[in-house]
Amino acid sequence: MYYRNRQSIPLEPITSQPTAGILDSDPFSLGESNPVVSCTGTGNTSCLVYSTYGVWPDRRDCTAAKAVYPTTEQELLAAVAEGVKNGQKMRVVSKYSHSIPKLVCPGGNGAGLLISTRDYNKNIVVDTNARTATVDAGVLIKDIFDYVSSYGLAFPHSPYWDGLSISGVLGTGAHGSSTWGKGSCVYEYVIAMTMVVPASAEEGYAKVINLVSGVADGDLNAAKVSLGVLGVISRVTLQLEPQFKRKVSKVRTSDSDLETQIIVNANENEFGDITWFPSLKIAIYRQDNRVPVSTKGLGTNNFTGFQHQLAIIRATTRVLEEEDEADGDARHKCETSEVQLNILCLIGEGWTNNGFLFRGYPIVGYQNSIQTSGTCNIPIARNFACAWDPSAKGEFFFQTTFSVSFADIGSFIKDVKALVALNPDSLCTLGLYNGILIRYMKKSSGAYLGEIADSVDLDFTYYRSYDATKPRLYEDTMEEIEQMMIFKYNGKPHWGKNRPVAFVNSATLYPDLPKFLQVKDRLDPQGLFSNEWTDMVLNVGGAAARLQTFGPHCALEGLCICTDDSHCAPEAGYFCRPGLVWKDARVCRLSKSGVTS
Numbered sequence: 001m002y003y004r005n006r007q008s009i010p011l012e013p014i015t016s017q018p019t020a021g022i023l024d025s026d027p028f029s030l031g032e033s034n035p036v037v038s039c040t041g042t043g044n045t046s047c048l049v050y051s052t053y054g055v056w057p058d059r060r061d062c063t064a065a066k067a068v069y070p071t072t073e074q075e076l077l078a079a080v081a082e083g084v085k086n087g088q089k090m091r092v093v094s095k096y097s098h099s100i101p102k103l104v105c106p107g108g109n110g111a112g113l114l115i116s117t118r119d120y121n122k123n124i125v126v127d128t129n130a131r132t133a134t135v136d137a138g139v140l141i142k143d144i145f146d147y148v149s150s151y152g153l154a155f156p157h158s159p160y161w162d163g164l165s166i167s168g169v170l171g172t173g174a175h176g177s178s179t180w181g182k183g184s185c186v187y188e189y190v191i192a193m194t195m196v197v198p199a200s201a202e203e204g205y206a207k208v209i210n211l212v213s214g215v216a217d218g219d220l221n222a223a224k225v226s227l228g229v230l231g232v233i234s235r236v237t238l239q240l241e242p243q244f245k246r247k248v249s250k251v252r253t254s255d256s257d258l259e260t261q262i263i264v265n266a267n268e269n270e271f272g273d274i275t276w277f278p279s280l281k282i283a284i285y286r287q288d289n290r291v292p293v294s295t296k297g298l299g300t301n302n303f304t305g306f307q308h309q310l311a312i313i314r315a316t317t318r319v320l321e322e323e324d325e326a327d328g329d330a331r332h333k334c335e336t337s338e339v340q341l342n343i344l345c346l347i348g349e350g351w352t353n354n355g356f357l358f359r360g361y362p363i364v365g366y367q368n369s370i371q372t373s374g375t376c377n378i379p380i381a382r383n384f385a386c387a388w389d390p391s392a393k394g395e396f397f398f399q400t401t402f403s404v405s406f407a408d409i410g411s412f413i414k415d416v417k418a419l420v421a422l423n424p425d426s427l428c429t430l431g432l433y434n435g436i437l438i439r440y441m442k443k444s445s446g447a448y449l450g451e452i453a454d455s456v457d458l459d460f461t462y463y464r465s466y467d468a469t470k471p472r473l474y475e476d477t478m479e480e481i482e483q484m485m486i487f488k489y490n491g492k493p494h495w496g497k498n499r500p501v502a503f504v505n506s507a508t509l510y511p512d513l514p515k516f517l518q519v520k521d522r523l524d525p526q527g528l529f530s531n532e533w534t535d536m537v538l539n540v541g542g543a544a545a546r547l548q549t550f551g552p553h554c555a556l557e558g559l560c561i562c563t564d565d566s567h568c569a570p571e572a573g574y575f576c577r578p579g580l581v582w583k584d585a586r587v588c589r590l591s592k593s594g595v596t597s
């Protein structure tokens, strides 16, 4: 009976055409989802690896000697054994490489090995009795959710974007929004993992280990959120639950009492979130709870921001944004974003009541149709791609994402409001990127690098110049917010997002970091799966001291916190100054005379 219920399906990988990185792309001739690994040598040698955005935070390419695409655990084992035998640095990268920091770069000065999970995506094994799914590391979360739904099962929480691999999601501790039950972090629902880790020559240089909840809790707590430094995740077993439906409404209102409503929203809604437009003084509350499966409705979530966009539209939108920057016209950004917001609200931001049409809230639909959305990563036609795809000179942004504890969130919101009160247009830039997305997370039940408190996650997405030496409008406001989250509120930066400075304190935040590093030293004693970036954010051997790279303009890109005017853009009138609300901050502020504070 137990085994009869087990099923597995092969999932066909979607192929995509090679395109160039963002800085040398032809704006209009490309447009298909770009492969993140491109190799020029025979046998997948001499490779470059990018993130989905086509540019790393330091704008430097990442090279690797070779890339491998295992399809089975035997091939994965052989790849790791070969790497260990050669003493080669190794990193795992998913098919779409959606993390912003340089996590997947193997290091080793270009001599490293990239292990891609692009083709490691064949199996989803459902055990209906135990309500579990055991999946290959490279399977995309949407494939898991849709497949288990055909067995009347559901996975409760995940990131909102469906093009992520399950092992990539775990690698950075990714999440949805909830403090109910076990909370919204995917790793809380992992009950077992199979990994391939380095081994001695006698053992064949690599071995498979099984980490099962209740049996190997310490190692599993390390592996649930690992940044990929322990070895390669081969398979993951997820705890599922019976399929359910959700009922979603969005309420657009003033942000006047956001600092108190932010907690009320978390308590009243299992899947609640908020989008906040501080310069427009608007908050949109998502009221979202589960309802019985018998509730009428086949609603879907097809968020407009994750739908395909034509290259010419992406490029034109960017040109308009750059005109506002050049004209110093932040107000115009607010006007544009308000028009955009009104249109989006009218069309329901891609929500439908029946899979086709939006007729208004509430939307009722099955969990797998509501939790995530996507599609723009799937090639459909020339010149259509995601808004951020580097095949057109379109959206180009920074993303600053921290979780702030429930205890501190009210004060933090008040600080942001105080900054806006001083400069009402200073956060108009956020409106062009769908506002600040505010979500909820629960303190981890054990993951060593997981959430450290019940907290509120805030996603700020904002303009980044294509020219690293060029300051942005109201540069100082976002820098002050970033530094308040780091230092004043001890916020926890999302491992898969952010600019480098966000991590200057990260290693000090995790009480269980020593336990994590012990597991790492045991499973990968030579540190072959670590790179310069992971060493810095985990402060291995004091590497955190190298996180900031000081030099001209470094603060503009979040490579440093300014200590000198040269770190800003003095030639353009931007000087290193104290914060306006939090005086300890050091930010790049436009100051015509160069002497005002």
Ligand SMILES: Cc1cc2nc3c(=O)[nH]c(=O)nc-3n(C[C@H](O)[C@H](O)[C@H](O)COP(=O)(O)OP(=O)(O)OC[C@H]3O[C@@H](n4cnc5c(N)ncnc54)[C@H](O)[C@@H]3O)c2cc1C
Pocket: 052, 091, 092, 093, 094, 095, 096, 097, 098, 099, 100, 103, 104, 117, 137, 138, 158, 159, 160, 161, 163, 164, 165, 166, 167, 168, 169, 170, 171, 172, 173, 174, 175, 176, 227, 228, 229, 231, 232, 233, 234, 496, 497
């Ligand atoms: C449009 C978009 C929307 C997003 N929405 C959300 C959201 O709602 N919530 C949220 O929390 N995050 C969100 N993110 C961030 C995203 O969840 C993380 O960056 C995630 O880690 C990316 O997964 P990936 O499959 O692309 O993995 P990658 O970025 O390729 O890898 C992430 C990390 O996992 C490691 N890794 C991957 N596979 C393995 C393996 N098999 N074994 C060992 N290590 C491995 C990599 O080495 C790397 O360190 C979003 C990102 C994008 C681009």
